[in-house]
Amino acid sequence: MTKEREILITEVALRDGSHAVAHQYTVGKVLAIAKGLNEAKVPYIEVSHGDGLAGSSLQYGFSRTNELELIEAAVSVCDTSKVAVLLLPGIGTVKDLKQAASLGVKMARVATHVTEADVSAQHIDVAKSLGLETVGFLMMSHMASVAQLVEQAKLMESYGADVIYMVDSAGALLPHEVTERIKALKEYVGVEIGFHGHNNLSLAMGNTLAAIEAGATRIDGSIRCLGAGAGNTQTEVLVAVLDRMGIQTGVDLYKIMDLAENVVAPILPKPQEITKDSLVLGYAGVYSSFLLHAQRAAEKYNIDSRDILIELGRRKVVGGQEDMIVDVATEIAKESKSQSLTS
Amino acid sequence: MTKEREILITEVALRDGSHAVAHQYTVGKVLAIAKGLNEAKVPYIEVSHGDGLAGSSLQYGFSRTNELELIEAAVSVCDTSKVAVLLLPGIGTVKDLKQAASLGVKMARVATHVTEADVSAQHIDVAKSLGLETVGFLMMSHMASVAQLVEQAKLMESYGADVIYMVDSAGALLPHEVTERIKALKEYVGVEIGFHGHNNLSLAMGNTLAAIEAGATRIDGSIRCLGAGAGNTQTEVLVAVLDRMGIQTGVDLYKIMDLAENVVAPILPKPQEITKDSLVLGYAGVYSSFLLHAQRAAEKYNIDSRDILIELGRRKVVGGQEDMIVDVATEIAKESKSQSLTS
Numbered sequence: 298m299t300k301e302r303e304i305l306i307t308e309v310a311l312r313d314g315s316h317a318v319a320h321q322y323t324v325g326k327v328l329a330i331a332k333g334l335n336e337a338k339v340p341y342i343e344v345s346h347g348d349g350l351a352g353s354s355l356q357y358g359f360s361r362t363n364e365l366e367l368i369e370a371a372v373s374v375c376d377t378s379k380v381a382v383l384l385l386p387g388i389g390t391v392k393d394l395k396q397a398a399s400l401g402v403k404m405a406r407v408a409t410h411v412t413e414a415d416v417s418a419q420h421i422d423v424a425k426s427l428g429l430e431t432v433g434f435l436m437m438s439h440m441a442s443v444a445q446l447v448e449q450a451k452l453m454e455s456y457g458a459d460v461i462y463m464v465d466s467a468g469a470l471l472p473h474e475v476t477e478r479i480k481a482l483k484e485y486v487g488v489e490i491g492f493h494g495h496n497n498l499s500l501a502m503g504n505t506l507a508a509i510e511a512g513a514t515r516i517d518g519s520i521r522c523l524g525a526g527a528g529n530t531q532t533e534v535l536v537a538v539l540d541r542m543g544i545q546t547g548v549d550l551y552k553i554m555d556l557a558e559n560v561v562a563p564i565l566p567k568p569q570e571i572t573k574d575s576l577v578l579g580y581a582g583v584y585s586s587f588l589l590h591a592q593r594a595a596e597k598y599n600i601d602s603r604d605i606l607i608e609l610g611r612r613k614v615v616g617g618q619e620d621m622i623v624d625v626a627t628e629i630a631k632e633s634k635s636q637s638l639t640s
Numbered sequence: 641m642t643k644e645r646e647i648l649i650t651e652v653a654l655r656d657g658s659h660a661v662a663h664q665y666t667v668g669k670v671l672a673i674a675k676g677l678n679e680a681k682v683p684y685i686e687v688s689h690g691d692g693l694a695g696s697s698l699q700y701g702f703s704r705t706n707e708l709e710l711i712e713a714a715v716s717v718c719d720t721s722k723v724a725v726l727l728l729p730g731i732g733t734v735k736d737l738k739q740a741a742s743l744g745v746k747m748a749r750v751a752t753h754v755t756e757a758d759v760s761a762q763h764i765d766v767a768k769s770l771g772l773e774t775v776g777f778l779m780m781s782h783m784a785s786v787a788q789l790v791e792q793a794k795l796m797e798s799y800g801a802d803v804i805y806m807v808d809s810a811g812a813l814l815p816h817e818v819t820e821r822i823k824a825l826k827e828y829v830g831v832e833i834g835f836h837g838h839n840n841l842s843l844a845m846g847n848t849l850a851a852i853e854a855g856a857t858r859i860d861g862s863i864r865c866l867g868a869g870a871g872n873t874q875t876e877v878l879v880a881v882l883d884r885m886g887i888q889t890g891v892d893l894y895k896i897m898d899l900a901e902n903v904v905a906p907i908l909p910k911p912q913e914i915t916k917d918s919l920v921l922g923y924a925g926v927y928s929s930f931l932l933h934a935q936r937a938a939e940k941y942n943i944d945s946r947d948i949l950i951e952l953g954r955r956k957v958v959g960g961q962e963d964m965i966v967d968v969a970t971e972i973a974k975e976s977k978s979q980s981l982t983s
Contacts, residue, residue, distance in 0.1 A: 471849070471881065471884065471885065472815075472846060472849060496842075498845070498877055498880065498881050498884075499839075499844065499845035499873070499874050499877045499878075499881070500845050500846060500849075500881070501842065502841070502842035502843050502846055503815060503843060503845055503846020503847075503849065503850075504846075506814070506815060506843075506846065507846075521913070522913070522914075530842070531842050531914055533919065534841055534842045534914055534919055535842075537841065537919060537922075537923040538814065538841050538842070538843070540923075541814065541841075541923065542814065550923075551944065551946060554916050554919060554920070554946075555916070557916065558915065558916040562915075567911070568910070568911040568913040569913065570864070570865070570911040570912060570913060571865075571874055571877055572901065572905075573897050573898070573900065573901040576876065576877055576880060576897060577897070579880075580880045580883075580884065580893075601894065603894060603897075
């Protein structure tokens with residue numbers, strides 16, 4: 298009489314995958330993909346700029362189409378799937394959230410850096426008052442200790458979040474690290490726990506299975522790996538793997554496979570693979586936005602950009618501290634010069 | 641005073657990867673890749689037709705260049721890496737093995753279907769007498785029970801194999817299945833245990849870590865995933881992951897990353913990704929050679945080729961039993977016809 302395990306999948310190709318297509322989604326493409334996801338019975342479909350509501354900007358990249366039109370398009374073809382949005386306080390506002398809710402969105406995911414959950418209080422509160430299912434989304438979670446992660450998750454829970462996600466934004470976590478973190482969250486947090494993985498170390502699927510084994514019940518996937526960096530846990534593969542394990546997702550395997558092959562693959566500018574750049578981001582555990590800055594600094598100081606990124610990872614430098622990149626580059630250049638003088 | 645864990649990597653891009661380039665390797669490409677692998681200090685480099693020595697044929701695909709020339713080229717640029725060959729008894733012969741040894745090959749991997757280890761006795765014996773390090777390579781290992789796998793590995797050990805590999809040819813195994821199998825092999829077999837994974841279920845890396853955790857010390861990788869199906873455990877990513885875990889491989893991370901990006905990626909006809917075809921092979925757990933036959937039969941009987949492949953997997957059909965494909969297709973077609981008549 299044991300209850301079968303069930304996992305609810307959120308498809309992020311129309312949000313995280315926006316990075317992979319340089320925010321060039323059109324209403325037509327969103328209609329085609331959302332329609333297919335709805336027919337395959339994917340429970341949640343996230344639609345937003347890659348950096349969340351109102352992310353369209355010079356800094357984060359301009360969207361080709363206003364995301365409200367894309368959200369409206371997705372809602373219009375979904376009768377079983379629920380449409381979700383991502384919001385990063387500081388980029389998106391309460392007003393953006395209200396607009397999204399008025400278009401028929403059913404879930405809001407409020408995302409902060411893993412040590413900054415306190416900035417999510419107001420937005421979680423508003424999302425709840427709008428009647429939305431509300432997720433607290435702790436990004437770059439490899440940068441926090443297990444204790445810090447639990448503490449931050451409990452903050453989001455106290456603000457009213459229905460679900461807390463541990464987000465491996467840089468694809469930097471190893472399976473045993475995922476296990477340890479999800480187990481701690483399950484032990485100390487009362488709401489459902491989710492996991493969002495990236496594939497920079499080729500571990501999105503392995504980490505996802507470790508998360509499920511440790512008790513996560515919400516999982517993000519991106520069809521055909523359509524996500525930032527090396528992409529996310531590949532949704533159609535996840536559905537196949539969970540089916541093999543006897544875990545219910547409610548998603549139609551053949552339909553999601555066909556959608557990946559016939560609709561999503563053709564719109565990708567290039568297939569998602571683990572390149573030198575995405576690998577070094579996962580290995581160093583740093584923000585993808587550091588990459589270009591590090592490469593420029595490396596060229597200027599005639600050093601290897603990987604040395605800069607790895608040192609930034611060691612120092613746990615976060616977004617907004619981009620000025621550190623040149624400091625680190627200068628230090629490495631000095632050190633390598635003094636080494637070559639003494640050798 | 642605990643000894644640090646060490647893993648010896650065998651790079652298979654110049655053998656398994658031969659499938660990914662339709663056996664079109666040239667001496668120039670092999671020289672460039674082998675030279676880079678040697679400089680990065682990869683311990684073993686396997687060079688052969690994708691289906692092993694003498695695989696070049698109408699049935700398995702003709703090699704553009706005689707593999708003996710490719711082996712000679714690889715040997716000529718390797719002063720630290722050792723060149724290995726793969727041999728499937730029935731395709732390659734003792735004569736092929738002797739020729740390879742005379743060119744400077746240092747390791748022979750003798751491969752059989754997981755339940756047919758007995759056909760490897762003679763070739764393992766000859767390889768040993770030629771002074772080669774000799775590996776028993778049990779393919780399609782998901783098709784055997786744990787007890788069968790152990791029994792077959794012990795046969796290869798009794799023939800003199802120095803190492804036994806568990807080979808997940810279809811990329812069909814899940815991490816807990818890898819753990820169970822490698823643990824059993826470690827318990828009952830006296831020689832080193834290796835693991836060769838494929839990425840059809842996006843688990844090549846996750847399974848590899850499970851294998852290492854369970855005691856495997858030899859691991860196959862393919863640079864930039866250059867292997868059959870969805871490719872193998874990506875070597876440069878594996879080196880990064882093991883480095884993060886404090887496990888020694890002796891491989892230079894930056895050099896292997898650069899080789900992947902600058903030399904290997906440009907020669908790939910298309911990036912390796914998990915497509916509908918490679919996913920269904922991993923999900924069904926069948927030979928890749930069944931795919932085309934199943935697709936032809938599906939078209940003829942107006943059914944879904946996936947239904948055929950999944951049923952073949954259930955029945956544990958093996959290579960050489962291709963006539964079963966039409967039988968299965970006929971049955972599925974009949975069943976679907978009778979269902980539509982009664983519904």
